[in-house]
Amino acid sequence: MKLASLLFATALVAGCQNDSKLDSTGGGNLEARVKKLEEQNAKYAEALEFLQKVYSQQKQAQQAQEENEPDPNAVFAVNIDQNIKGGLVEGPATGAPVTIVEAWDFA
Numbered sequence: 001m002k003l004a005s006l007l008f009a010t011a012l013v014a015g016c017q018n019d020s021k022l023d024s025t026g027g028g029n030l031e032a033r034v035k036k037l038e039e040q041n042a043k044y045a046e047a048l049e050f051l052q053k054v055y056s057q058q059k060q061a062q063q064a065q066e067e068n069e070p071d072p073n074a075v076f077a078v079n080i081d082q083n084i085k086g087g088l089v090e091g092p093a094t095g096a097p098v099t100i101v102e103a104w105d106f107a
Helices: 003-014 028-070 081-086
Strands: none
Touching: none
């Protein structure tokens, strides 16, 4: 128990240090760090702008595609009256809870 208390106290003291890691590694003061970040932002601004345009175009294309897709929960009706009249059915003609439509194309 004493070991756990000692480890907790050590972690607490180490975690509460108020020194900036950037100041000790030559990061300089706040103004110098902000200037460095602004220079990097200016350097990559054109590339970031291009990427933003591409992202916007892709997002618009995706939204347009989603608008054109049918509802995944939609139920489509198929008229099979002619097939029933023509005798193109298997099984009993009445009482079937499910209708399976088969189609072939010979070209």
